[in-house]
Structure formats: C-alpha cells, structure tokens
Amino acid sequence: MSEKSKKIWVHAEVVDGKIANVAFELLSKARDLAEAMGEGTEVEATLTGSGLEKEAERLAEWGAKAIYLADDPDLQMYSPLTFIPVLAELAAKHQPDIYLFGATAIGSTLGPAVAARLKTGTAAHCIDLRINEEKKLVALVPSFGGKVIGEILCPNKNPQMASVKPGIFTKKDPTPVPVRIEKLDTSFLKKLDARGLKPVNVVRRPPAGLPLNEADVVVCGGFGVGSQENWHLLEKLAEYLGGATACTRPAVDEGWTDEHCMVGTSGQSIRPKVYIGFGISGATHHICGMNESGVVISVNRDAEAPIFEVSDVRIVAEVNSILPLLTEAVKPKF
Amino acid sequence: MAYNVVVCVKPVPDPKHYDKVTIDPVKKTITRTGIPTLVNPVDKSAIELALQLRERYGGSVVVISMAPPNADEILREVLAMGADEAYLLSDRAFGGADTLATSYTLYHGIKKIEAAKGFSFDFVLCGSESADGATAQVSSQLGEWLGSPHLWNVFELEGTSEEAFALKTKMENGYMEWVGYTPLVLGVAREIRKPRFTSIMGIMKAKNKPLTVWGRADLSEAEDTYLGLAGSPTQPGEIFSPDLKRSGELFTGTSEEIVGRVVTILRSNGVVVGG
Numbered sequence: 324m325s326e327k328s329k330k331i332w333v334h335a336e337v338v339d340g341k342i343a344n345v346a347f348e349l350l351s352k353a354r355d356l357a358e359a360m361g362e363g364t365e366v367e368a369t370l371t372g373s374g375l376e377k378e379a380e381r382l383a384e385w386g387a388k389a390i391y392l393a394d395d396p397d398l399q400m401y402s403p404l405t406f407i408p409v410l411a412e413l414a415a416k417h418q419p420d421i422y423l424f425g426a427t428a429i430g431s432t433l434g435p436a437v438a439a440r441l442k443t444g445t446a447a448h449c450i451d452l453r454i455n456e457e458k459k460l461v462a463l464v465p466s467f468g469g470k471v472i473g474e475i476l477c478p479n480k481n482p483q484m485a486s487v488k489p490g491i492f493t494k495k496d497p498t499p500v501p502v503r504i505e506k507l508d509t510s511f512l513k514k515l516d517a518r519g520l521k522p523v524n525v526v527r528r529p530p531a532g533l534p535l536n537e538a539d540v541v542v543c544g545g546f547g548v549g550s551q552e553n554w555h556l557l558e559k560l561a562e563y564l565g566g567a568t569a570c571t572r573p574a575v576d577e578g579w580t581d582e583h584c585m586v587g588t589s590g591q592s593i594r595p596k597v598y599i600g601f602g603i604s605g606a607t608h609h610i611c612g613m614n615e616s617g618v619v620i621s622v623n624r625d626a627e628a629p630i631f632e633v634s635d636v637r638i639v640a641e642v643n644s645i646l647p648l649l650t651e652a653v654k655p656k657f
Numbered sequence: 658m659a660y661n662v663v664v665c666v667k668p669v670p671d672p673k674h675y676d677k678v679t680i681d682p683v684k685k686t687i688t689r690t691g692i693p694t695l696v697n698p699v700d701k702s703a704i705e706l707a708l709q710l711r712e713r714y715g716g717s718v719v720v721i722s723m724a725p726p727n728a729d730e731i732l733r734e735v736l737a738m739g740a741d742e743a744y745l746l747s748d749r750a751f752g753g754a755d756t757l758a759t760s761y762t763l764y765h766g767i768k769k770i771e772a773a774k775g776f777s778f779d780f781v782l783c784g785s786e787s788a789d790g791a792t793a794q795v796s797s798q799l800g801e802w803l804g805s806p807h808l809w810n811v812f813e814l815e816g817t818s819e820e821a822f823a824l825k826t827k828m829e830n831g832y833m834e835w836v837g838y839t840p841l842v843l844g845v846a847r848e849i850r851k852p853r854f855t856s857i858m859g860i861m862k863a864k865n866k867p868l869t870v871w872g873r874a875d876l877s878e879a880e881d882t883y884l885g886l887a888g889s890p891t892q893p894g895e896i897f898s899p900d901l902k903r904s905g906e907l908f909t910g911t912s913e914e915i916v917g918r919v920v921t922i923l924r925s926n927g928v929v930v931g932g
C-alpha cells in the first residue's frame with residue numbers, strides 16, 4: 324500500500340490586490356522541502372481576498388499544484404474574524420502536513436491564530452526550515468534578539484506550522500505546473516458574528532526611494548549619528564550611491580527617520596552587497612537583520628563596539644569625520 | 658462606561674545584557690548568569706494604556722503573569738506603576754510551555770479571576786512581543802482561547818463614541834484602521850503609550866496591594882493535555898549560538914585616506930561612485 328501523499332501549504336498573502344513577494348519566496352522553499360519529504364509531496368497554496376482569480380494563477384507559476392481560493396467581498400481587508408475561520412476550516416478539511424506563513428504584519432497574527440484553532444504548533448520568525456530523517460519539519464528560530472538560535476519541532480501534531488519574514492528565502496525562477504483552483508463556498512461569512520471588530524481602511528505610506536530589500540548598497544544609521552542634520556547627510560550618501568537608508572531602533576526613537584526602514588528582529592532582514600553602518604553599537608537585535616550582507620563596513624568611535632566583530636572593515640572614528648567626507652567623495656560629478 | 662482591563666506581563670532577561678547569554682556546551686541549555694530580570698519592555702506600554710483607560714473611564718487594572726515564583730518582584734514593580742492587583746501563575750506543571758500552552762494557561766488564569774470577580778474583562782492586553790523569545794504569538798492565541806476578536810501590533814487606540822474604539826495596527830509601509838467594541842484582546846506596540854515612571858509613593862503603595870499566586874491545582878478547569886512542556890505541540894531541539902564573526906580589517910590613517918579606501922571597496926563591489 325502506498326503512503327498517503329503529503330502536502331505542504333503556503334498561505335499567499337495579498338497586498339493591495341497583489342500576491343506579496345513573500346508568498347513566492349515561501350513557495351520556492353516549499354519546493355525544496357517537498358523534495359526532501361519524498362515523492363508524492365505536493366505544494367499547495369491558500370489565498371484569501373476579493374477579486375483574486377487572475378492572481379491565483381500566478382501561484383501555479385511557482386509550483387503550487389492546488390490553490391484553495393476564498394474570494395469574497397467580505398475578505399477584501401484582513402480581519403481575524405473572517406480570515407481565521409476560513410483558513411482553519413480549509414486546513415481541518417484538507418489536512419496539510421506543513422503550513423507556512425509570511426511573518427508579515429498580518430501573517431504574524433493570522434498564523435498563530437490558525438494554529439490555536441487547530442491545536443497545533445507554530446514556530447515564529449524562522450530563519451531557516453529543513454526536513455529531518457523522520458520527515459518532520461525543523462524550524463530554526465532566533466531568540467534573545469538573535470544571540471541564540473534554536474530548533475523547533477512539532478513532532479506529534481499536524482500541520483507543522485511556521486512563519487518566515489520576507490527576504491529570508493530567495494525567490495527561485497518560476498517553474499509553472501498545471502494548477503487546480505478550488506473555489507471555496509464563502510456564504511458562511513455572512514452568518515459570522517463580525518460586529519465586534521471591523522476593518523475600515525488600509526493606509527499605505529510607501530517609503531521614499533529604493534525599497535531596502537532591493538538595494539545593493541544600504542547606508543545604515545544608529546544612535547551615534549547624533550542629529551537630524553547628520554541624518555540628512557546619511558540619506559544623501561545613500562542617494563548618491565543609488566542605495567537605501569536603514570536604521571536602528573534609537574534612530575526611530577529620536578525621530579530622525581521612520582520605523583519602516585528599521586533593520587533587525589522587529590524590523591527588516593536585509594542582504595545588500597554592501598552595508599555601511601554609522602554609529603551603531605551592534606546589538607544582537609540589529610545584527611540578526613543585517614548579517615547576511617555582503618561587505619560590512621562600520622564606523623564607530625568606540626573600538627570595542629560589538630558591531631566591529633561582525634564587520635569586514637572597522638573604522639574607529641567620529642561619524643562627523645567620515646560621513647561628510649564620504650558623501651562628498653561619492654557625489655555625482657556633472 | 659468603566660472598563661476592566663487585564664494586562665499580561667512577562668519577566669525577561671534585560672535585553673541590554675544579551676551579549677552575556679551563553680550556551681552550556683555540555684547540557685545544551687541557555688546560561689544567563691548575572692543578567693538582571695525586568696518587565697518585558699513593551700508590556701509596560703500595555704500597562705500604561707490600561708492605567709490611562711482606568712483614569713479616563715474608571716474600572717480596574719489587573720496584571721497576570723505565568724512565570725517562576727521569583728517573578729513576584731517584577732509584579733511588585735508593575736503594581737508600583739499603578740495596577741490594582743496582580744496574579745502570578747506559577748507551577749512546575751506550567752514550565753516549558755510554548756506559545757499555545759502559555760496562552761492556554763493565561764486563559765485559565767483570566768477565567769478564574771473573572772469568576773472570582775463576577776465580571777468579564779473588557780480588554781485583555783499583551784505587549785506585542787517579548788524581548789527574549791519574541792514569537793509575538795501569545796496575544797493572538799490568547800484571543801483564540803478566549804473566543805474574542807484580537808488584533809496585533811496595535812499602536813493607537815482611542816475611544817470614539819460611548820462604546821466604540823478606533824484602533825490602528827501596523828502594516829508594512831503603512832497601517833490599518835479598525836473600529837472595535839469590547840471585549841478585545843490586543844497585542845500592543847511600544848508606541849501605544851509611553852510608560853510612566855514609578856514614583857516613591859507608587860512603590861510604597863505597591864507593598865500592600867494584593868498579589869495572588871496560583872498553582873496547577875488552582876486552575877482546576879485546565880486540562881493537562883494543553884499545559885507545560887508536555888502540553889506544548891512545539892518542542893525544542895538543538896540550540897546554538899550563530900557564529901557571525903568577520904575578519905574585520907582595521908582601516909587607519911587620515912579621514913581622507915580612509916574614505917578613499919571605502920570608495921575603492923564600493924567600486925570593487927559594482928557600486929557606481931560619483932556617476
């Protein structure tokens with residue numbers, strides 16, 4: 324008798340009517356996991372929203388063989404009161420072995436809530452996933468701000484769930500497969516008691532300039548940058564280099580910049596070719612978001628600053644003695 | 658309308674000292690010797706929100722924690738901020754809990770407080786994440802156990818009319834707006850309120866505030882299948898410290914020389930400089 328075929332699910336998050344990149348990153352990883360799980364393991368996706376039939380087909384390009392689509396005007400915006408029952412019921416019915424979510428603003432709350440309904444386990448903010456000898460999912464999870472990495476298993480329950488931040492896995496080339504789109508009957512949504520909480524609006528404030536995760540050069544500033552004036556200089560430097568500006572938490576607290584460019588455990592994970600950091604101490608909270616960078620150059624007046632341990636180039640100096648000069652040096656000459 | 662609020666707090670090792678966290682090479686356990694314990698930073702913002710709700714509308718602020726017995730010190734600190742009463746759920750049976758088991762234990766603690774008081778909490782507040790584990794999962798899972806609507810990463814909450822609240826949650830490159838009615842379970846972000854400083858008066862008063870410790874036997878409604886390590890669907894495997902060290906060449910010389918060398922590195926990595 325052949326074994327029951329296994330299923331790896333990815334929840335494809337939708338942002339402004341489009342499938343978010345992290346879904347394709349997760350599907351790319353899911354294909355590797357499926358291979359390690361053995362023959363007959365299928366990669367499938369769930370998709371919730373409104374007016375998504377065209378989008379659904381894009382998932383097939385990345386190897387999802389079946390797509391469970393809940394398409395309903397009531398699902399236009401995320402709400403825990405509608406999304407959780409949809410996904411929990413789908414999973415209860417189809418019994419995936421693994422179910423992956425993007426550790427986005429929505430995925431970080433949706434994933435664990437679905438897990439709670441299914442009374443199963445979920446590993447948060449994983450930095451890697453693999454399959455062990457028992458064909459179980461092993462999730463690598465940072466804690467203590469990234470100082471420690473631990474393996475998390477969910478040995479006795481299915482689905483084994485995990486969330487992964489955008490940018491951790493690389494998106495492979497598409498490999499289209501024939502797809503089966505299964506549309507869900509969403510009439511039950513009308514009967515749900517959703518009075519307690521209503522989503523009313525999504526407000527987007529896209530950051531100026533290049534998105535952090537697409538920049539080849541990232542100029543990052545920390546508390547040691549010292550002033551708004553210096554911060555503008557930092558932004559100029561990034562602009563001249565065709566790169567993006569990033570920051571640590573204190574730079575947000577000081578009001579020099581916006582949280583959307585924060586790098587680290589509560590911010591983004593980046594992997595530019597070159598990272599230049601000014602006035603950053605190197606707290607693990609920050610390091611675990613930038614250690615995949617190609618070349619790391621750090622400027623700090625304290626020779627003992629921990630950031631130097633994870634740097635390719637150490638510059639022990641005042642921010643003010645390097646930043647203006649460097650900015651001037653790379654300024655486009657017309 | 659008055660609101661009764663319960664805030665979940667967690668004692669965590671001080672994030673400033675994470676460099677001192679090490680792994681015992683033999684036992685494969687985490688050693689945190691010499692690292693002080695404090696209230697999880699963002700939980701203080703949740704407490705501040707609760708206190709302000711009480712100041713504005715009336716009601717009560719209760720704090721609850723599932724933690725080892727010595728967490729009573731942390732709870733006294735929170736009482737000194739102004740909370741009315743604290744509950745500590747502490748028992749070996751709760752140890753080793755993952756987020757699902759933690760939220761289940763907190764859920765039963767909250768249910769028991771509600772039964773004793775004869776009301777249901779209007780707000781259940783958590784910090785959006787803990788500084789140590791940082792899974793950010795407990796508030797959502799607690800909301801599921803309680804069967805209440807829940808939101809995570811709430812950075813604004815304002816009462817609008819008699820009973821409605823306008824809320825904002827963080828999103829990638831923006832935020833989402835909501836209208837909510839209690840009961841609500843919220844994982845709040847730091848920005849929601851700036852925690853107040855504790856006054857000497859607060860510390861004095863905290864000494865006489867009720868702090869109740871409950872063990873396994875007190876949570877008689879809870880099922881063993883969901884408690885502690887044994888009741889946790891996720892299980893820890895190996896732990897290790899990532900080795901992130903880089904060679905670290907020291908650039909010396911005048912600022913001009915250093916900047917020159919940085920420009921060379923930029924160029925050799927394909928960055929267009931001065932173009």
Ligand SMILES: Cc1cc2nc3c(=O)[nH]c(=O)nc-3n(C[C@H](O)[C@H](O)[C@H](O)COP(=O)(O)OP(=O)(O)OC[C@H]3O[C@@H](n4cnc5c(N)ncnc54)[C@H](O)[C@@H]3O)c2cc1C
Binds near residue numbers: 544585605606641
């Ligand atoms: C739960 C939690 C989550 C967190 N998440 C994140 C996160 O995602 N990202 C993040 O970045 N942080 C995060 N933090 C904060 C983190 O712990 C550190 O506080 C932060 O990374 C430190 O930022 P910094 O290096 O800019 O500032 P500091 O630690 O204050 O360091 C400033 C550095 O600048 C140097 N300096 C000062 N003046 C000058 C000068 N004139 N010239 C040269 N050098 C100078 C100093 O020597 C020092 O090394 C988090 C904290 C917690 C508790």
